[in-house]
Amino acid sequence: MDLTIFQISLLMIFGIFIGIIGSVLGVGGGIFIVPFLLLVFKLPIKSAIAVSLVSIIATSSSVASTNVEKGLANVRLGVFLEIATAAGSIAGSLLMLKIPSDFLQIFFAFMLIPSALSMYIKAKKPSMEEIPLDSDEDFSFSYYDSSLKRQVRYKPKKTKIAFLFSAIAGMLSGLLGIGGGIIVVPVMNIICGIPMKVATSTSNFMLGLTGCVSAIILFKNGYVVENIAVFLIIGVIVGGIIGMKFLSRAKNSTVQIIFSILMMGISIEMIWRTFSR
Amino acid sequence: MKKFSERSFTILISRVLRYGVIFFVVFSFLSFIMRFLNIPHSSDILRLAIFVLIITPVLRIIMLLYGFIRLKDFKFAFYSLIILIALFVEVIV
Numbered sequence: 001m002d003l004t005i006f007q008i009s010l011l012m013i014f015g016i017f018i019g020i021i022g023s024v025l026g027v028g029g030g031i032f033i034v035p036f037l038l039l040v041f042k043l044p045i046k047s048a049i050a051v052s053l054v055s056i057i058a059t060s061s062s063v064a065s066t067n068v069e070k071g072l073a074n075v076r077l078g079v080f081l082e083i084a085t086a087a088g089s090i091a092g093s094l095l096m097l098k099i100p101s102d103f104l105q106i107f108f109a110f111m112l113i114p115s116a117l118s119m120y121i122k123a124k125k126p127s128m129e130e131i132p133l134d135s136d137e138d139f140s141f142s143y144y145d146s147s148l149k150r151q152v153r154y155k156p157k158k159t160k161i162a163f164l165f166s167a168i169a170g171m172l173s174g175l176l177g178i179g180g181g182i183i184v185v186p187v188m189n190i191i192c193g194i195p196m197k198v199a200t201s202t203s204n205f206m207l208g209l210t211g212c213v214s215a216i217i218l219f220k221n222g223y224v225v226e227n228i229a230v231f232l233i234i235g236v237i238v239g240g241i242i243g244m245k246f247l248s249r250a251k252n253s254t255v256q257i258i259f260s261i262l263m264m265g266i267s268i269e270m271i272w273r274t275f276s277r
Numbered sequence: 278m279k280k281f282s283e284r285s286f287t288i289l290i291s292r293v294l295r296y297g298v299i300f301f302v303v304f305s306f307l308s309f310i311m312r313f314l315n316i317p318h319s320s321d322i323l324r325l326a327i328f329v330l331i332i333t334p335v336l337r338i339i340m341l342l343y344g345f346i347r348l349k350d351f352k353f354a355f356y357s358l359i360i361l362i363a364l365f366v367e368v369i370v
Contacts, residue, residue, distance in 0.1 A: 054331055056333055058298070061333045065294035075290060079341060079356050086363035093370050138352070207359070208334035213367040215331045226323045230305050231328070237298065 008231050010040065015235015022059035023243030024199030025259050026248070027181035028207045030056060031266060032231075041228060050218035052227045053211040058233040060208030063240040064201075067072065069161060070248075071143040072201040074194070079102070080139070081166040081188075082206055085180055088170025089210070102274050104175060109270035115186045116263035122190070123256035137165055146248045156192035165191070173210060180210050183267060185259060196252040196259070281347040293340045297333030301326045335364065 003011075014036055017027040030052045039049035067073040140155040156162070169183035181203045188199035220223060247255070304326035311319035338361050345354035 054327060058301070061294045061330065061337075062298045064292045065298065068294070069291040071287070075287070075341070076353055079353060079360065082360050083356055083363070086360055086367070090363060090367055090370055093367075114287060136363060161327055177304050209338065209364075210335040212331065216335075217368070219328060219331055225321065226327055228329055230323060233301065233327075234305070237302070 002211055002275045003227060003231070007041070009230060011231035012238075015232040015237075016239035017235075017237020018059060018232075019059055019063075019241075020243040020246070021238040021262075022207070022236070023063040023240045024200065024247050024255060025181070025262060026203030026207070027262070028052075028056035028059060028211070030211075031178065031182075037228070043228070044210070044225045046218065047225050048164035050215065050223035051225055051232065053215035053218065054224055054229050055232050055236055056211050057215060058236045059240055060206075062237045063244060064205040064208070066244055067201040068205060070189075071141070072198060073205040074139060074141050074156075074198055074202045076141075076192075076206070077139045077159070077188070077192075078205045079096075079203045080159065082182065082209055084163045084166035085173070085184070085206065085210055087209075088167035089173060090118060090165070091173035092173075092175055096224055101130060102277075104157035104172070105270050105274050108172065108176060108178075109267045109274075110112035112182070112263045113272075115190065116260040116267065117187055119256050119263070120260040123196075123253040123260065127264075141198075142197075144251075145197070147251045152195060153196065154194050156188070156194050158191050158193075160191050162187050168201060170210070181207060182263065189256070196255045197247060197250070200247070200255060200259070208267045281330050281344075283348065286344045286348055290337065291339055294333055294335050297330055301330040304329070323366065335361075338364070 018033060020030055021027060021032075023239045030049075033052040033055055033130075034045075037043045037051055038045065038277055041048075064073055066246075068075060072229065113123070138160060140153070142151050142153040145152045159181050165187040166180075166184055169178075169180040172183070173180045181200075184203045184206065185199050188202060189196050190200075194202075215224075304322055308319045308322040310315075311322060318346065338357055342354055342357040342361060343353070345357055
């Protein structure tokens with residue numbers, strides 16, 4: 001498939017957008033990439049998913065490499081929750097849930113609304129309680145916040161509940177084609193109480209692994225359209241760099257507000273899509 | 278042997294990810310140049326670049342396992358091992 005200069009520019013600009021939302025909000029953006037490839041490039045669904053997964057891995061690897069070094073991504077918490085998402089996705093594919101996907105979609109969409117509201121409220125009246133760093137705790141960590149100009153220490157709470165929700169995220173990812181960031185970020189921020197920037201960075205770190213196996217299988221079977229993927233990925237890498245610059249200076253509450261708007265948008269879109277059929 | 282600190286651990290993990298991305302960028306540009314100069318196998322080079330990029334998360338888990346063992350953090354080494362096994366199970370399922 002030969003691409004025109006216009007198509008190449010379109011892919012790169014779109015990639016920059018995906019890279020920015022991936023690095024700032026910790027979501028892979030599959031929800032945007034798949035329809036974009038279907039509508040604009042007329043790719044078959046499997047190829048669109050394959051290219052989307054490759055792009056999600058690119059967002060994760062390029063952004064996480066910096067965030068892990070800076071201490072923004074909490075590696076231990078990420079690894080812990082990855083067990084849940086991996087187990088969830090295996091369970092999902094084994095169980096082949098007989099729940100109609102319309103029901104699942106509506107249920108999920110309505111779950112997003114309270115999460116969005118609670119995150120928005122948290123952003124409007126942030127409680128600046130400092131949790132003392134306890135070196136014995138597995139997940140306690142600290143990061144340098146450029147917007148506050150100081151080291152911020154935090155200790156995630158209720159990690160077992162977060163584990164449960166991550167398993168559900170892993171299960172839904174296969175069933176609804178949702179990458180998991182949209183679930184994992186609010187879980188880490190609202191339930192575990194960790195700073196928003198750490199939540200999105202840790203989610204971004206985890207993203208790459210979620211779709212990795214499917215990506216490898218689709219790649220092996222030739223579904224990855226290489227010359228479309230390559231320009232999208234280059235855009236994603238550039239967007240990731242721009243997004244990281246923004247994230248390190250942004251306030252936690254700013255990121256929470258943007259994320260809650262994204263959740264509301266996705267929720268409305270899902271409800272609309274289900275009822276318009 | 279130099280002491281393997283928490284800092285060396287973070288650097289190790291971030292390097293694995295960064296090298297994956299750098300490999301992709303270098304090889305995809307190489308394939309563009311080859312294509313431009315009509316050198317054969319440019320598309321194979323591009324395939325290789327993308328392949329390396331999509332296996333970086335797996336390499337990252339392997340390095341996490343190695344790093345946690347070096348840190349003597351066996352709990353998290355065990356967690357990493359579970360994920361690695363889960364990935365293989367996923368391939369089979």
